[in-house]
Amino acid sequence: MTTTSTSPRTDAVDDVYWREEYTPITADDAFLARIVAEADLPSLLLALAAATGDRSLLRDELRPGFPPGDIGPAPHGGLSDEAQALARELALAALTRVRDERITTPRRLDDAETAALLDFLTNGAGDADTEVLRHELDLAPQKLGAPRWSFDEVARGRDFTVAVIGTGMSGIGAMYRLSQAGVPFTAFEKNPEVGGVWWANTYPGVRLDTPTFAYSYSFAQRADWPSAYARGSEIEQYALEIVERARLREHVVFDTEVTAMTWHEEAGEWEVVTRAGDGTETAHRFNAVISAVGQLERPNIPEYPGRAGFRGAQMHSARWDHGVDLAGKRVAVIGTGASAYQIVPSIVDDVAELTVFQRSGPWMVPAPNCHDATPEALAWLGEHVPYYGQWFRLSGFFQSATGRTHTVVAEPGWEREDSVSPVNLRVRELLTEIIREQWRARPELIDTVVPSYPPGGKRMLRDNGVWAEALQRPHAHIVTSGIDHFTETGIVTADGEEHELDVVIYATGFLAADFLDPIQVRGTTGETLKEHWQGDATAWGGISVPGFPNLFIVMGPNTNYVVHGSQHFMMECAVEFAVEAIHQTLLRGVKGFDVTQEALDAFVAAVDAENATRAWGQPQVRTWYKNSAGRVSQIWPFSHVEYWQLTHDVDFDRDFTTHL
Template identity: 80%
Template sequence: MTIPEAIGTLTDAVDDVYWRDEYQPITEGDAFLQRIVHEADLPSLLVALAAVTGDFQILRPGLRPSFPPTDVVPAPHGGLGVEAQAEARDVALTALKRVRDDRLTTPRRLDAAETRILLDFLTNGASDADTELLTHELDLAPKKLGAPDWTFEEVSQGREFKVAVIGTGMSGIAAMYRLSQAGVPFTAFEKNPDVGGVWWANTYPGARLDTPTFAYSYSFAQRADWPSAYARGEEIEEYALEIVERAGLRKHVVFDTEVTALTWDEERGDWEVVTRSGGTDTVQRFNAVISAVGQLERPNIPEYPGRGDFRGAQMHSARWDHGVDLAGKRVAVIGTGASAYQIVPAIVDRVAQLTVFQRSGPWMVPAPNYHDATPSALSWLCEHVPYYGQWFRLSGFFQSATGRAHTVIAAAGWEREDSVSPVNLKVRQILTEVIGAQWKDHPELLATVVPNYPPGAKRMLRDNGVWAQALQRPHAQIVTSGIDHFTENGITTADGDFHEFDVIIYATGFLASDFLDPIEVRGATGQTLKEHWQGDARAWAGISVPGYPNLFIVMGPNTNYVVHGSQHFMMECGVEFAVEAIHQTLLRGVKGFDVRQSALEDIVGKVDAANATRAWGRPQVRSWYKNRHGRVSQIWPFSHLEYWRLTHEVDFDRDFTVRH
């Protein structure tokens, strides 16, 4: 892909580095357009055509998508019935011909009334609050939310002020982008040779998204020419690189440099930041720090007895050793989470023997297109109908905001341990039938491959059948007995069996609950953050901790979604709060802010109470969502709107301590 010149002064441009002023004119005939319309997502197509033509009569009441709740997979076309689909296609075809015949190739900016009409149709009558939130994602809106409406030069009054950003993965890129828009001086430190975070680090075979590609994007970087329905790892890394180039952010990054310590100086009102590069430590001072180190960065490799005795190759999925040739090798994969689910089908035909060590099998949502290219009709529409790709993204964003959230709420008095409610049991039965069909030739293994925990209690993977196919190869097997110890040549399990291996792959996840480790962070009292948390990380909105002023943790405790929501939205909300806190610091001429203990306890209490009623919070569930104290420290159980309000409707005087 050709990378264009940087878009220049971001505050003067459309808040989207992928914005296009011109699209390709339509030259195809009626029959071709009819085929495109037949294959298109109808709600997205109708609003896109209404927006570009200005003809809102095509948004007929009977064609509004109802978006029924998603138990397993979303209803096609937002739940439109067969007759409504036929009518919608006729209407869309007429409008698409007009786009062609009138050579409508330019996106048409909307006024407030038009924005409301289109969003009302697309969401089947969303509330005013939800509609306002959606304008955060809509370039065409008269006022797109998210970008700072102030500049450093306007409010700094000549004050020197610098921000350190730690990490340039997805959260770090969002932080750099918003700081750049405001003109705030900053330096980003990246311990790796390039940007991308987990997508730079995770290069294992088969690495790809387990969410639809269009959902995995920022509001300010709405790429529409994705090649894959579920993007491969290298495509996401390319996306990260492109954004940095388009927005001119690379000049702010210091690569191959790790932040090792942060110390707040109460008298000066700034942070002493220690970095290490090439064995040399450097000390610098910054007025604020945005931590974007992520949750899925430090590999978790269990300390199995004798692990150091094994003479073969060992690697974690996030530290893949491409120098190890797996061809003809006896390979062990420990774990059955997202990375294992992708690695196993990718390597099974290259190895001589494949053994998967399973603690519990994964629940998987049917996705027949998991390895497919982006549908040709979708790609064509993104290229020829102005802003279609972004409307398609917005429709998916709206649906994911609720997702399958209703399926994981525990019903009062529900006593079964394999589910948490009637609808959760229904999901279990549907997915069990899917698994049963995939393993019909091996019914004796159903008890092994069907999970024993409630659906939604752990991340649900995307399933196109390749996992079951791989594990049914003659040279593959599943081992459910626990690992007792390693030897020089393999692994002995708790049942006494010995398994000989040449290569061991750890698909064992990350130390997700150890936030900001191994950085030593000392706050206003001199206490380290590790001492303060004692293994139970708590932060207001996952961002701010009492006693640690101007330290903003993006994607900190309790900011992950499981069965609904957008991680990019959470990242952006966290970053936008941090930027506004910096704005308030400059505007008021103070040293900074940190959250009050009372405000922290209020939100953590609400989060804990809600998580206790979700599938992942049930006592019988073990997962990385819980820390060593058994508390769910990873998951945000509420809606987009609730996190938006928490991070954007802030009373700094009530909920935060001002450092003068």
């Protein structure tokens, strides 16, 4: 177990994928013209202006407006045809200059250049937005995010260690920032490898349902992704590479699960009990704990009557049994969410019969390229134009800050239950028309496959037509009658029909509302976290809970998104708050902090009020976003900027209790 202090990282740039040299351009003018014709223009103009120092490329008439799209972003940030033509002319000349002058090294920007480039990207949105973007921009003179302090400078000789629970995406973020500050820490991982859900989920077809470039850390901006929507194995490889590049593996204890945690007030320490793969239990002492156990980790398998007596094979999507051969089998998939949407088209050609048990059909937004390789122009520019891939990522990051939020705001007094506003109804009609076209050969099933709930009430899936195509195969069936019970040979539905089966696949989601379960976490009063929450998990920023000092939850309550946002940004903000709280603990010579009840109550009231105005917060919408109390306990309804401000503009004296 490694808990020794290390020196802060001294890398010139806070990015483990940083490149000092890009491949020189040798292509002819005709090839460059084709690349420019296919490239995303706002990203290309920004990259070329940064690489060459020529800010004349950033003309006012070429500023991307990024008009909000009802079902997808406007091409090239909404530039007119005339503006696109001018942008391509300027970009081609600048790209030729990059070739002829052999510009292969990224230029670090000064404050004025950074401000000009971000003002162009955001169309003058203002300081709050550009501050957040500086968190993502390696080229900025002071990229935000990394700790500006070191353990040795603040607390040399103090016996202080941190436990990180889990090494999925949240845990990797926590380890990275702690290592930058030189804080001694140990990470416990119950699996034999890092990656979290991307290690655990190996079902057929597993991949991102968001564009790949959006799924990355600010400190690990990979630019050579092979797929437009990365396969699960590609994201797992990304996790492995970060751990190796950042030298984090030495801090991880694998095959070791945390089972219990108890706060000892007098010592100012958490007693953390772990259980190794051989069953051995060990008690450790840490001054702070960062929980990165994730939300989509513990499978939810409904307890249908008779399920234990079913003689066929059963598996949850997150616990895929590769020893089960589906060829020629009668297979059931229960659920129609993200994993089912990927599994069904991937297995339909192998099975003898496929039955999908559906509570409600999914809404899907068009994404014709979701199974495609990264576009040639994007891949080529990422290899040959310094920092292009990162500008492409930053442009997408900025657009995701608002995303399709305008489509899910509920209009007071709106009487239809299938939508929440005129805009939401328009989205419903647009998406329904797409579904009608996909199912034109089976019009009798339209009412079955069109969702009854408002668009945006649940996360929308990415649609390239394969779901509809798979379910229209002669041997595929959709069952909408509820499951009554299992028999030894199949499933009987509420209408009395028995469906004979060989394999049942549960695409039934996770126990997402049971944060930190099954770990028994006991705080200052002796009460457990589960007893404290009583089924309604709340935490300030999703991170801190009164009575549980120096416990920092990453991706805790109310930190998920539906139609906008970046999960990696939310993870990083939570981790950066935790690291700063540790800094304040060391700087002040105290035992630690936890949030006051007043600050938590104010936070929850604001989040609840905003969620009540969104599609997912409407009473007719049934979703895992709501806990057993009916409260939306999963979703962050505000913007990137507001979460950044919450977690970085913190008054520890006003909103937190100090443990002396």
